[in-house]
Amino acid sequence: MRVLGFACLWIVLTEGDVSSAFLAVGAVASAAAADALLNRGRGVGPLSALRVIRVLGRVPLDSVKAGIDVAIRALRPSLPIRPGLVRVPIDVADPAVRVATAYLTTVLPGTVCVAVEPGGLRLHLIDRRRDVGAQVAQVAQDLERALRGGRHG
Amino acid sequence: MADFIAAAFILGGCFFFLAGTVGLLRFPDTLSRLHALTKADNLGLGLVAAGVAVHGGDLVIALKLLVVWVAALAASATVALLIGRAMVERDEP
């Protein structure tokens, strides 16, 4: 699965140039070896490809929304921000899912994750009156389903 | 037509870079500035990459640019996490 991913990336990088095929074996193999060394015993289990695509597919849209949101706040003369820190609990056991959630939260409008803690995330809000708990919980749930698709059904 | 769309994307990207930089200057504290960095600037980069992709009109190039954008996105989120953690630790050790 990983090897397939690396191979796809290689093809994209080399623009499908066949002359690189010989080297491709070596490069993909060494990347996979590095991956195996670093991630020994940390497999995330079978992925649910459809759900992964659904989660990742939202990234560009969220990014646009978030960018517009910040741009408006930065450019408005009144500077409408009320920054603050909150702690958001998320109910997932797997640390990998927590980290992935942290990354996605940073792409969402209004939130930047500043720390990953055992029981949840530490978020910085550009407008602390907003309640983001439900939104983050939803992201975490989606991710868990995507990454643990095989187990939770 | 493609050129026109490309130009629109690139100019839009520049606008967000500008907004991000203004945010970097105007926002009162470091953690807020992270928002400008991780959101406006990333969107700016994404739009410029999209513009270049449209301009090139090549699927593989477009995929390559997507790789660039995703890498930059992941990098800035990591950096935000690092800075954020350091700031939080400094304020409440």
Add this chain to the structure above:
Amino acid sequence: MEGIDPWWAAAVIVGAPLTGGVLAILWGALGHVWALAATAAMTAAAVVATARIGRHGVIHLALGGWSAPLGIHWRIDGLGALLILTTALVAMAVAWFAASPPRRMPPAFWPPFLFEVAALAALFMSWDVFNVYVALELASLAAVTLVAQGHGKAAVAAALRYLLVALAGAITTLLGVGLLYAGFGTLDLSILSRALAGPGLVGWLALALITVGLAAKAALFPLHTWLPAAHASAPAPGSALLSALVVEASLFVLLRVWMVGFAHAPVPGPALQSLGLIGAAGIVWGGLLAMRQRRLKLLLAFSTLTQVGYVVMVVPLSADPRWTELAWQGGGMVLVSHAFAKAAMFLGAGMIMDAAGHDRLENIRGAAHAMPMTLFAFAIGGINLIGLPPSGGFVAKWLLIEAALNGGQWWWAVPLAAGGLFTAAYLFRAVAVAFSAGDGGALAAVPRRQEVLVLMLALASLLLGLFPAQPLSVMAIGAPTHSWSAEP
């Protein structure tokens, strides 16, 4: 020797110290062995190259077989060959000195030492302005490392200051080189020289930038302030190499840029005269400050400023093309004889420091009784720096003053002569203290091998004065000819 391909000599000249440097990084404990082997091989190759130039003239080589303007050229002329030979001999002596037990230099000393020697050889051969910049980078990094290996925080501070000046000089030089490429589409000195017949604003700005950049690296007045601390802080073998050769390489490049690169440009008289003024200021200022020093190594470091000033004089003294060769030979003689003399004196100062534990002038009273050979060598070196007969320094100054008087620029003879007086004043003071009655017995014993090496270096500078004819005729081979239209 006739049949030897000049490529072999040239490849060994640069390749031997580079290979030695690699080996010294890999097997540091044997650093001194690699250094001695590399410098010996380099000396042999330099002898071959010099002999060949004596018979067949300038050696011209295209690296990688790519001819200019695409590739990089080496051009070894007479003075270049002599300077390479000087570098090899001085480096071999310094390596032997630094390898002497019980004070053998640590493994960390050898990689920068060998890379420095390679960079110097590369500079004396390079005929490409960008390559000169790259080689200068290597030389500066190695030099800074040698300075930083001195004792204590002062050495680190001096090294940092040196590093900053070297970086600023490098960037300025690079800007000038970039302008030359942008304006004239080539980096080769021969082609540039033709193109620069009409330099325009671009060419003049490039010359100014390169001159300032190189002046910082060569410690020309008023960009000299980093030098004394740096040269005095390095361990003695490092100081010897830095003061004898590293500064000289930048000076040599400076001469080449003015006298070859801009040989056909209408260089205005005032520009030549102001370069002379800078040289004269260096001679006087270096002398005045040297007189005030209370430490032997600092005194020697300041005296380098005076010698640097002499060499710069070559440019204004060449204003009349009839006397260019004379001035070139004079400057070349300063470079070669000062290299031997200053290396001997810095190594000697290092021995005094080792023996006495310090180098404060007032406390080395009687040192001559404890180490007569070293102080004798020190005195010979001094004769050379002052320019007294029969030393190479005397020949050099004679030629320069002759060029000044023949070319109708008598005013430059004044600082040239005055420099000797200053030098005499402070060196006599130091030598007098060392030879005066005192308890030389308090000094620790020094290795005999080191004493002999120092004496041999000093004698080399004397031999140049006793038998100047052959070196001078070699220096004339491939000497620059120019057609600056301006009259002084």
Add this chain to the structure above:
Amino acid sequence: MNAGSLVDIPLAGMMVWLAWRAQAGPEPIGAALCFIVLGLLTILAWLRLGAPDVAIAEAAVGTGLTGVLLLEALAAPRPERPGRSTGVPAARRLLAVAALAGGAVLVAVLLRLPETSGLHAAVRERLPATGVSSPVTGVLLAFRAYDTLLEIGVLALAVAAGWGLAGEAPRPRPMSRDPVLDAFARRIVPLGVLVAGYLWWAGGSRPGGAFQAGTVLGVAWVILILTGLEEGPSPTRWHGRALVVGGFALFLAIGLAGPAMAGALLAFPSEWSVNLILLIEAALTISIAACLASLVALLMAAGEPGAGAGG
């Protein structure tokens, strides 16, 4: 003025301005932020220059380098330097004015430069003889291989000098274990290896080659050092030193064989030319990576309390 320069001029202006702010600001974190944005803009600049491969390298490097910078900036104790504001600004302002004046003269001269094509035509004409199709690689490893050799020597010497000066300095201290950084490192490093391999391959035909590949690989290594998963090349072990000078040594050895093989120093026999160049590039890639990792490890060790003069 076309749409392109409408983008390029503000882009260039913003880059200069950010570079200025990154070094002028009093606060290390603010400077780091400026630096990160500068990195993003640099990616943009590469895109504008039509070099997406270099942009990939830049994106990868930006990550690692800013990590190091942040580490250094944040680990430093809060700056309380009242001395900095007294006396210094005048000199600074003077320097700034001098730099501006110098810059203005330069711009004036550059605008008046004649349109020379430099050596592009000559490079294009002789490139087939080298066997590579990228003009950049041709210049770096054939036409001006000697410059490149000396530059690699500078890099190797810098590491050796650092090792020599650091003496028995403590090994770099990893950042405290952090789940995010840890996960990031474990994911990004394999990708870095892949991208480095790609850049090495790309060097034969387009922008890329040993320098970029080595930098990306080096940054991957640096990330491992930062997270404590791996150490830099060890100066006390034979293989650590060999990694650092190996590229230079191989390059030098092949170059010195030139007079015997092809009649000139650093000349390659034409039938092996392209293979020799790729071999040298592969060795350089690994050595450049090892040098970068060593330099960063040295810098980190120098930041430790009680460390000698490093770097």
